Amino acid sequence: MSTDQPSKPLRISMTHLGAAGWEITDGRTIVLLDPFPSRIRYKGKAFGNTDAPSYPGDHRPVYGLDDPVYSDIEEIDRRIRGAHYVLVSHSHFNHCMDVPYIARKYGSKVIGSGSTANIMAAYGVPDAQIYAVHGGQDYQFPELSVRVVPSLHSPLAERHYFDGDAVPRNLKVPMRLGEFAEGGTFAYLLRIGGRQILMFGSMNFIEREVEGLRPDAALVAAGKARLHLYDYTGRLLRALGHPKLVVATHWDVQAAPYGAPQDDALAQAGTFVEEVRRTSPQARVVLPRHFETVVLEPDE
Numbered sequence: 001m002s003t004d005q006p007s008k009p010l011r012i013s014m015t016h017l018g019a020a021g022w023e024i025t026d027g028r029t030i031v032l033l034d035p036f037p038s039r040i041r042y043k044g045k046a047f048g049n050t051d052a053p054s055y056p057g058d059h060r061p062v063y064g065l066d067d068p069v070y071s072d073i074e075e076i077d078r079r080i081r082g083a084h085y086v087l088v089s090h091s092h093f094n095h096c097m098d099v100p101y102i103a104r105k106y107g108s109k110v111i112g113s114g115s116t117a118n119i120m121a122a123y124g125v126p127d128a129q130i131y132a133v134h135g136g137q138d139y140q141f142p143e144l145s146v147r148v149v150p151s152l153h154s155p156l157a158e159r160h161y162f163d164g165d166a167v168p169r170n171l172k173v174p175m176r177l178g179e180f181a182e183g184g185t186f187a188y189l190l191r192i193g194g195r196q197i198l199m200f201g202s203m204n205f206i207e208r209e210v211e212g213l214r215p216d217a218a219l220v221a222a223g224k225a226r227l228h229l230y231d232y233t234g235r236l237l238r239a240l241g242h243p244k245l246v247v248a249t250h251w252d253v254q255a256a257p258y259g260a261p262q263d264d265a266l267a268q269a270g271t272f273v274e275e276v277r278r279t280s281p282q283a284r285v286v287l288p289r290h291f292e293t294v295v296l297e298p299d300e
């Protein structure tokens, strides 16, 4: 396949998979970010969250930090149609735990931290599919290029969040929920089909690392943890030169199954939409529901 980018941009489709998950395609190549169809119920404070909410009819198991966790294979098979590449923002379970199954099933190339790489290897993803990065890499692949942008995790637990741990090599599987350490956090600048899409999987960024990037679209994490950061939305959009398309991500209650009410989370994310409108009045801003596809048209 040619490394040339098309002279006219292709139509880019971005489908929200819930949590921080996305499927992005130019009609030729499928790229996933942080796919998490399992949406497991969990309890424990290590991730800054309260215990899993319960919904009528949701009889799924609740995982504690010491419990081995298992992907919901049926749900993944139902929701994921392919993956040439999987980008992983960090190795917490809700970004990483479903990636080994997907990567093995589709032969996907997986890009992520050393911790992400160790998880992939432990679950039997072949080394040839694993790309461990530190941040700062700008890799050219045949169908696309991807710049790994050093970033930061959401300031969960009222800014008390800290996870300096890494996932070791040669760990035993199945992993326990609490073993999915952060391992460092990245954003990704994906260049595909003549477009640039900047993707975040967590509510934070390093201003100097994004300053001067000029993406056509930015997927910006919109959970309420962002409110613990100084002028999160304003600083980010100004540093990026006001992208013309801004899409909210990571806004939902991710322990709730697909189809459960998300009214409170949507109302909260609506305040992010207002922040974007105040900062970048010319931008198109989208708060996507699960499996909604946001399209970047060639003439847009």
Ligand SMILES: [Zn+2]
Pocket: 090, 092, 153, 182, 202
């Ligand atoms: Zn996390």
